[in-house]
Amino acid sequence: MTNTTVSLTNAAKLVNTCGQNNTFIFQGEPGIGKSAMLKALEIDCDMESRYIDCALLDLGDLQMPKVTDSVEFVPNKMFVSDEPVIVMLDEIGKAMRPVQNALLTLLLEHRIGNHRLPEGSIVFGTTNLASDGVGDMLQAHAKNRVTFLTVAKPSADEWIEWGIDNDIDPSVMAWVREYPHCLESYSDNPEAAYDNPYIFNPRKQQSAFVTPRSLAHASNIVKQRDYISDDVMISALSGTIGESAARDMQAFLSVADSLPPFKAIIEKPNDVSVPESPIACVILALGAITRIDPQNVDAWVTYFNRLPREVQFMFVNNAMTNTKASKVLCRCAGYTEWARHNSYLV
Helix, strand or coil: CCCCEECHHHHHHHHHHHCCCCCEEEEECCCCCCCCHHHHHHHHHCCEEEEEEHHHCCHHHCEEEEECCCEEEEECHHHCCCCCEEEEEECHHHCCHHHHHHHHHHHHHCEECCEECCCCCEEEEEEECHHHCCCCCCCHHHHCCCEEEEECCCCHHHHHHHHHHCCCCHHHHHHHHHCHHHHCCCCCCCCHHHHCCCCCCCCCCCCCCCCHHHHHHHHHHHCCHHHCCHHHHHHHHHHHHCHHHHHHHHHHHHHHCCCCCHHHHHHCCCCCCCCCCHHHHHHHHHHHHCCCCCCCHHHHHHHHCCCCHHHHHHHHHHHCCCHHHHHHHHCCHHHHHHHHHCCCCC
16 A cells, blocks of 8 residues: 655655645644644745634634725735745644635635735645544545645654754653654554553543654753752653653653763763763763764764764764754764774765
């Protein structure tokens, strides 16, 4: 059977390359990053964006009548621009039926009433899977106006790559690397979903569960753990990623809090002890990716050479996906020597 899912990266590429002529609607599980595509597209396409939360709209929010000698409908200012714009119709599957019907011309013709978007504008939308049970539904005639695709949930490696570029706490990224099944999808194996205590399951009542979005929120809490008691921490994490994940993450954080400070490593890279725990080494390595710079990279590479070999390769593989870190490393003589000895292609 043909795989009909696309990654978030490829979804954004589709919008960027084909979005002026085709309207794409991307469906996927809650919290996987569908809405975050708009920020990336705004940069890649060099256009202003318009974010529209369709679930909150009523008909009057789209256009209003203006009476002169006759009646004409004036569009909401969010649809008005002199230059091409990117319009994201978020949660379009949750919009009221009259709102969905009114948006059909925007999907097909880039038009609201008599008002057309500027030539070159892009319109795309997002919605949840109908099987998620959160009220998303588009009629067949609406789907026929668009290219309808399912966005795959990012893997642990894909999320960590994103996390490195988005200031996610290294301990949270290391936890995801150690517990990659926290980002499994219930749609891959609905029966097995009952055995995974971390993930969203539409068959169960859940107040919180692990998603890329909730992990980012958990990172915000974890970064402030020096100012939060253990009881408050477990409560806050439970309300963010679910109790099972929260208790496992809290135990994981005890390892992270015993690590040598990065500043101490840079000051004395030959003297600071290397943790015995492989997990602790991973946390150190992931944290270093966003901390290395031209002034400290030589010292870090000296320490890095003392880490377990598999952690070294993990660090390099992840660092090379980060523009800043890869540039810093490739200008470091110590790293070039390491790459030559380890036959690592740079």
